[in-house]
Amino acid sequence: MVDLSGADLSGVDRPPSLVDRAKAIILTPKDEWLKIGREPTSQGDILKSYVLPLAAIGPVASLIGGQVFGYGAFGVSFRPSLVGAIVSALIQYGVVIAGVFLLAFIADFLSPKFNGQSNRLNAFKLVAYASTAAWLSQVFGLIPAIGFFSILGLYTIYLFYVGVGPMMKVPEDKAAGYTAVTFLCALVGGFILSLIIAPITLLFAGLSGGAITQSDGDISGKVTIPGGGSVDLDKIQQATKQMEDAANGKSPPIAPDRMKALLPETIGAYQRSATESVSAGAMGSTAQGTYTAGDKSFVLKIADMSALGALSGLGAAMGVEQSKEDADGYEKTYSVNGQLQSESWNKTTNSGKFGTTINNRFMIEAEGSAGSIDELKQAVSSIDHDDLADLVG
Numbered sequence: 042m043v044d045l046s047g048a049d050l051s052g053v054d055r056p057p058s059l060v061d062r063a064k065a066i067i068l069t070p071k072d073e074w075l076k077i078g079r080e081p082t083s084q085g086d087i088l089k090s091y092v093l094p095l096a097a098i099g100p101v102a103s104l105i106g107g108q109v110f111g112y113g114a115f116g117v118s119f120r121p122s123l124v125g126a127i128v129s130a131l132i133q134y135g136v137v138i139a140g141v142f143l144l145a146f147i148a149d150f151l152s153p154k155f156n157g158q159s160n161r162l163n164a165f166k167l168v169a170y171a172s173t174a175a176w177l178s179q180v181f182g183l184i185p186a187i188g189f190f191s192i193l194g195l196y197t198i199y200l201f202y203v204g205v206g207p208m209m210k211v212p213e214d215k216a217a218g219y220t221a222v223t224f225l226c227a228l229v230g231g232f233i234l235s236l237i238i239a240p241i242t243l244l245f246a247g248l249s250g251g252a253i254t255q256s257d258g259d260i261s262g263k264v265t266i267p268g269g270g271s272v273d274l275d276k277i278q279q280a281t282k283q284m285e286d287a288a289n290g291k292s293p294p295i296a297p298d299r300m301k302a303l304l305p306e307t308i309g310a311y312q313r314s315a316t317e318s319v320s321a322g323a324m325g326s327t328a329q330g331t332y333t334a335g336d337k338s339f340v341l342k343i344a345d346m347s348a349l350g351a352l353s354g355l356g357a358a359m360g361v362e363q364s365k366e367d368a369d370g371y372e373k374t375y376s377v378n379g380q381l382q383s384e385s386w387n388k389t390t391n392s393g394k395f396g397t398t399i400n401n402r403f404m405i406e407a408e409g410s411a412g413s414i415d416e417l418k419q420a421v422s423s424i425d426h427d428d429l430a431d432l433v434g
Contacts, residue, residue: 056080059091066173070200074207077166084165088138092169096137099179100130144168144227148209151226155219157211167208171201198224294326295345295432301328303343303428308420310334332420337391339409341420343429346404386414395421403429 056062065073104127149164174196202220205211211219297318306313311332318328329342364373370393372385380401386393395417396406407420
């Protein structure tokens with residue numbers, strides 16, 4: 042055994058406490074990733090001191106929230122049995138831990154393909170510490186009614202993006218594509234994992250009517266989930282290819298000024314009163330206009346989602362649908378001809394939103410106050426799809 046008690050370790054960074062690390066990675070991620078890269082630690086240490094405690098937040102919050110507040114919608118509520126809730130929480134906890142190792146494996150595997158380095162320890166560090174935001178946001182699961190705020194966990198994607206340079210040595214110009222492809226692969230891997238644990242959680246009765254084939258790395262066919270539609274694996278493959286093309290520079294983001302030129306001066310009785318455009322580099326670009334008519338006003342936005350646009354194709358491939366209606370209005374998400382669409386309308390405020398994806402790359406959305414949802418749909422349809430396609434060509 043080597044005695045290091047008298048060794049000079051002043052030049053070596055030591056891991057801070059869990060609270061200090063979580064606070065630093067959230068508030069000052071760029072500086073913290075540099076410190077993390079220098080720390081002499083192991084996967085086991087990170088797992089025990091950081092991953093296991095934080096990964097438990099979601100399952101525990103859901104367990105307590107479900108028992109105290111229950112779940113409900115549209116006037117119907119239920120409270121799961123204690124035994125069932127505990128079993129569900131334990132399974133959820135195990136899946137989260139498995140997900141960390143899965144995402145770390147994917148990150149390590151993909152890194153050299155984006156001119157980065159393969160380093161299993163650093164990949165594990167990257168995933169473990171980037172997941173901080175996602176885990177902390179799960180505290181909202183204590184109150185199911187505000188569980189929507191768990192979406193704040195998407196900050197994890199940004200933390201991952203900032204850390205890929207220091208951890209995996211991926212060049213800055215490829216960091217966005219690497220991040221996008223890694224998370225897309227993780228989504229597909231998570232879907233497969235959900236199929237494996239489905240019999241345990243009894244979420245699905247089984248799989249039927251489907252076939253999966255694989256050849257030369259390609260997947261095709263459909264998986265049908267009773268009561269839950271089907272998953273088109275061909276579209277998942279297409280989405281993956283789109284992400285790869287964007288990451289390799291084959292489909293760079295459109296300059297926002299070119300999209301701004303597509304915004305009409307007038308839409309029915311509405312006059313364009315202002316415009317704005319933003320470029321986020323490899324992550325995409327947006328152009329938007331504000332339209333007013335009397336006391337009504339809405340914003341029409343065109344977004345080039347670049348590599349991340351493939352995620353909308355993945356959503357359509359997996360049959361993503363959502364619908365909610367009450368006395369004040371409604372909101373729903375659905376797929377039309379392989380493109381995701383979402384709309385919502387509040388009858389009390391006469392305001393809402395309508396948006397659609399185009400070619401799983403662009404998103405056109407109108408949001409604000411109007412005479413009806415049809416006026417917002419008219420605004421979205423005022424953008425010619427062929428003109429958008431010409432921008433890519």
